[in-house]
Amino acid sequence: PKMQTSGSKPCSCPSFRLREVASMYFTMVAVFLVILVVALQGSVPRGSTFPYKVPLDPQGLLELSWNVSYPEQAVHFQLLIRDLQFGLLFGMSDRGEFEDADLAVLWSDGHNSYFGDAWSDAKGQLHMDSQQDYQLLEAWKAPEGLYLLFRRAFSTCDPKDYLIEDGTVHLIYGILEKPVRSLQAINISAIHRGLQRVQLLKPNITVPDMPSDMKTMEITAPDIVIPGQETTYWCYMAELPDGFSKHHIIMYEPVITAGNEALVHHMEVFQCAAEFDSFPYYNGPCDSKMKPDRLNYCRHVLAAWAMGAQAFYYPKEAGLAFGGPGSSRYLRLEIHYHNPLVFKGRRDSSGIRLYYTATLRRYDAGIMELGLVYTPVMAIPPGENAFILTGYCTDKCTQLALPAAGIRIFASQLHTHLAGRKVVTVLSRDGRELQVVNADGHYSPHFQEIRMLKEVVAVFPGDELITTCTYNTEDRSQATVGGFGILEEMCVNYVHYYPQTQLELCKSAVDAGYLHRYFNLINRFNDEEVCMCPQVSIPQQFFSIPWNTFNRDVLKSLYGFAPISMHCNKSSAIRFPVSTASQPKFPSKTPSSR
Template sequence: MAGGGGAVFTPSSLPGLSVAGMGLTGLLWWVVAVAAVMTGISEADRLNRPRLDVAAEVQLCSLPAHHQAEHTHQAVLDPDGVFTVLWTPDLNKQEVVWEIHARTLGWLGFGFSSNGGMTGGDMITAWVKDGRLFLQDRHGVGELTPPLDDHADWRPLHAHENDTHTVLVVARDINTCDPHDYVLTNDTVRLLYAWGDSDPSDEHPSYHGPHRGNKFAYVLMPFYQEMVPEDAQVWRVSQSVTVPHTQNTFYWCHVEKIPKWQKKHHYLGFSLKYGRNARSNLHHVVAFECHTQDGTDASRTLEQYVGHPGYECYTPNMPEHLYQCNRFFILWAIGSEGEILPERVGIPMGDQHGGSTYLMFETHYDNYMLKKGVTVDWAMDIYYTDKLRQEEAANLALGHSLIFSLTVPPRTPFWRAVGHCASECTALAIPSQGVNIFTVFLHGHYLARAIRVRHFRGNVELPPLMEDLNYATHFQQSHVLSEEVKLMPGDHISVECDYDSRNRDNATFTGWGTRDEMCEAFLYHYPRLELATCRSSPHPETLKDVFRLKSFPEDMNWDAYIFNPEVGDGRRYQEAVNSLPWDTLDRQLINKKVTYGDHLIKCQYNYGISMRPSTNVTRYPKATPYVPPEDKTCAHVHKSAANSVRSNGRPSTP
């Protein structure tokens, strides 16, 4: 790891503790608190943890010994590798231990924010000077110097300087019950960082200048590990494409064939290797399994495309045979670090072994500035093994169908879209013992602010499979579930996406472009289902009603990728929607009709054949809504104060 020592910090045993200004009573309480951190702690003890002054001075030689053999999470926050943070959440103790390594002998700042801004941020500033640690608990208010909190909620465990770095180890409760503090949840969070080149001359650090920023992270959830399994072999796929200067979004599809093996292999994961312009112009790389509809040998139709540089996706130039490739296999998008499957799970590779011999790679490039001569290089290391895992997995695509009806009006602060995986589909596709969900991948574009995957069984809503109320399209890392969730036949799943279009003067529609929108979730599951896609879109009668449309073509294929159909009066859909007097319409009523009305079902097997459920129409089930269990963490806090704590709790759903 980066930082002072080149490895995860494990300080030698240090003597007892003495905090300047605490006095003997405070000192004794602090020693008890530190011991509790190391050995586990009761709720009563947690609530009675002593607090340091908000601007504490701690003698370095008297901090308790800190033994953290390794951390579960790690991130380099800045592009130059100056600021590295490691952390370990402990849900039993309801705390997170943070270890910060900054290449500075001055001050450092670290904290959290939902949007990367200072307003609403929760942070500390710290520095080491003259054998003491200076630790300050602060909160963000606009662009002003963050003021000190009323009381401190970060507990120092260790600090030191060497010739190049400042190292700080601190612990903090997941929910401090402080109205100025950020409540850590499973949502996307921005880790804030800043540093100065010199120690402050008074209690306030000097202006950081350009030494600041933020990085996306999941704080509490299991983390993607870069450690590749020892038995893994590597298959590298690479691409170099010069993107057109006439298109701000460009999709390129090409076919790869897996290595030739004598025996069965399992896919284990991947990592992406950034080449020229990849960090600025590469939006996503998705690999699809390719299967023939009649189960015949895929080589007869797909072998001819192996070695070909590729085609622009979903255009007349793309060969029809490539539309056989529509089961999601590998998902990489902006912000992802890669993917390693759980130790006992693998995905079969090769037609003869229940997987796919041919993969189509769909690569999405952006060129917002329409620059000429932009070439993008990337490579993907795909990890596989012949030591077969216990369980064989697959990916199930959910959400709103990729069709024009996902429509977000202009200048609208809140708009919800939904796509259903109907109970009629899962009843046909899922075996009686059910399947196990272990990872969820969420996908939306720039207007998306929150995505949740709701789970219904009969007339009861279960806890959500996943939700991210701070969703950001620049951070699309898979969500590894802390505990697997069982999906049973007859379950209904609804993917909801909340959008904010206040900065758009025209409506936004479904489409391939980054400025278009999508609403998707992908469930990694085992045992492997034949069901590959389970989606829906608003019923055409609803669309005609709310958007004042005359008609749709009678022969229109509602399962196809159609983004701007004719609507019967000489106009196309997007023109008709943009011509509506949106400022005078009841958008809330329109949104309610589109979201909670009837939807057309789209359920497909992994070779593109539609299922035939008992009905082709679905909607939200009539079910008792899920109510999260009461969080009693702050029960000791006066109700008005507890209500003011900045939380990322699940919003009410109409």
């Protein structure tokens, strides 16, 4: 787990001697709170509300609900176990591993049942924790199963505990199907187990009043049969009514077919490009050869949902425009089904419900791309544990493109491909970091959603927005270049803001001329030749490099200091007059997740 160090939020920790005494006491009383599951009586805790809910396992046997208390700096969990056998492991780890994990364990020896806070070492062996930070508050039986209610502070000062932060949290679970004589006797490699990704620390959003003329529109799959395979991306084309005038989307929420809650992983609604008069109807897998190529021009995100997310609300001042002149009538729904148990014959009509109004709000909301340009000049060597690339939206671009009153960022969607591990965007002014716009230190490319920010971020002309991505390529044998392919890489933050401006893309890449100098240098210092013939592409040149320490370090230096090529683009793809620039200096304060 992410160890809790002195760099974490300050908290009051017991002295070593006090903790030692506490440990001895817990050992004397068998360490764990004994609960007799068969004799449990009780009712649902009065006054408890759990607004967030997610199935942990594909069958829906384990259902987790939770709430977040920022005043207490704690999360309350309610776990429903529909078919309790001999126990359960629930916890958190850096990326969903069962090694170095922070766990709450319920287990039975066949006579008594026990609950306690535990941790696993690098070999997966379980140990009791001398500091019991998963606090069991209540347990009760109900017709649908056993409920456990427990509490966990964000930060516990326990080096064996996971630090709960903003961004993605990898939740893990394991089901005990046989009695075990002790905690240490649990063999985690032999149990049924899995992981679920969520954003635990949801922002406290004030829900705006909804207008009286609000209408709804459901963009849903037409009763399809979910394919009997682990992963499916399903595409469905829908149309707005003829003559549909300009409206504002002010809210959206998921529509999940009952019984499929554990299979529908994430969904997006895209609007198609306005320059095409029509788009062909399609209802089928997104990767099918039968899918018309024109559907690739349906890329403008109207709504995005991922498992565990709630309804998305626009601020009361703004709405996302759709319909009317210059807006396509055609929409594409994309649903990711995660079906690891390979259920066959499941029918589904899931999708997204849009709430919209003809009474336009004061501002149109806009979406702007920050980060790196999709180009092979930005590359990651193979075998890297944490390789960093940074994209800039420079002061020159914001000075030209933003209104004097600035813009307000209220939501963000981070995006990389498969090698991405961390993403952070910071706002910088006059060379100083002002605030983190959005950061995810446990980012997963398999869990991408539009997240409402805890506070609106004001960006003014002359400000800089710096987006940094961290990649892991330890499983790759050749360089990973930037691009659109799934095995190529991206570093993007789609920020949602108001009022809408002409600036749709504010990104950078290292200057290609300096990359050519890098290839020249590598040729001079290596016995093997990197082919630099004019007809050889940049990816091929990267693929031919022998990745020794020198070649890696020089590339890192190049990306750190070479001038950058700025892309400061209008929605029409016409650029604002900003091009090559010297690389901005990192702000004097850097975010902890970089």
